[in-house]
Amino acid sequence: MKPGAGQELLIEQLAAGYGKVQVLWDVSLRAAPGEFVAVIGANGAGKTTTLRAVSGVVRPSAGRILLGGRDITRASPTRIVASGLGHVPEGRELFPLMTVRENLELGAAMRPEARAQATQTLAHVYSLFPRLEERAGQLAGTLSGGEQQMVAVGRALMARPSVLVVDEPSLGLSPRMTQTVFEALKAVNAEGVTVVLVEQNVALSLRLADRAYVLENGQVVREGSGAALLADPVVREAYLAL
Structure with a gap:
């Protein structure tokens, strides 16, 4: 795919x-070109x-x-996708x-x-997702939840984005499928695409993130590097049960 350098999202x-x-x-939040940014918070935040x-x-x-x-x-x-x-x-x-391939081509x-x-x-x-090539002619509705998530990520990548925003990709997935999806997101980010991730798996998100934000009641209440928030005692108590 070799997309161009990621754009900034501000x-x-x-x-x-x-x-x-x-x-x-x-x-207010910022994802610099090529950054991996995590946004965490409770349901309804x-x-x-x-x-x-x-x-x-x-x-x-x-x-x-x-x-x-x-x-x-x-x-x-439509214009935002085109941008x-x-x-x-x-x-x-x-x-x-529609088939896997038809969903991707859209x-x-x-x-x-x-x-x-x-x-x-x-x-x-x-x-990135060899299983999708194996399932290319299969109806998307007959796939497992993990396979459907691969299609959703792949469909967004088909537009060759410079910024990719991803909402709860591990929801309902097995640990193995979660790992597959996150490895693909890491690979895309390594190619230069800016990634903004909303994810319930806080520990995994913060380990990957260059920058992270905590939302509570519709407001940003904390921000910093992923490593800093992972070590923050308030974040650990509220979101990691530690």
Whole structure:
């Protein structure tokens, strides 16, 4: 795939919610080009809403979001994908009656440069997840949960993103499948793609992260390197039961 250098993702004083229900207040975070950033917090803290705002699914009520220095705060999801952002949503959101390959190929549909290089990118996705090549003609709805998560990650990679935001990739997966998915995310990051990860496995996330943020009640309450937060006694007590 050999994507270009990752872009910076910058979120400044973001507020967002659903209708009259506000979920985020004044959220600011930064993922520098090529960084691996983890966002942790309890259920309902606003992690998923943050990623949905970044990808244009939720419209912010205040603040701004910059992707590679360009303001995407109120851009459409299609334009945001075309600008270089890939989103692996919580729950995968695959098309169950389409094959694995068809689901993957949809990921390249919204970027002309991705369509032009779809064959090479698909080969790269298969190198990350060999099982998907074995299952290429199988309906996505008949796959195991782990295999479906591989498809969701692979579909986002088919757009050749420079920034990849990933929401709860290990949810419902076995430890072995979790390891496979995380190894793929590490490999993608090593190629230069900026990765922003929301994940329930706090220890694993912080071990991988260059930078990490803790969200509580829609606000950032702690930030630092992954190693620093992993050693933080407050984080360890609240999220690692240590």
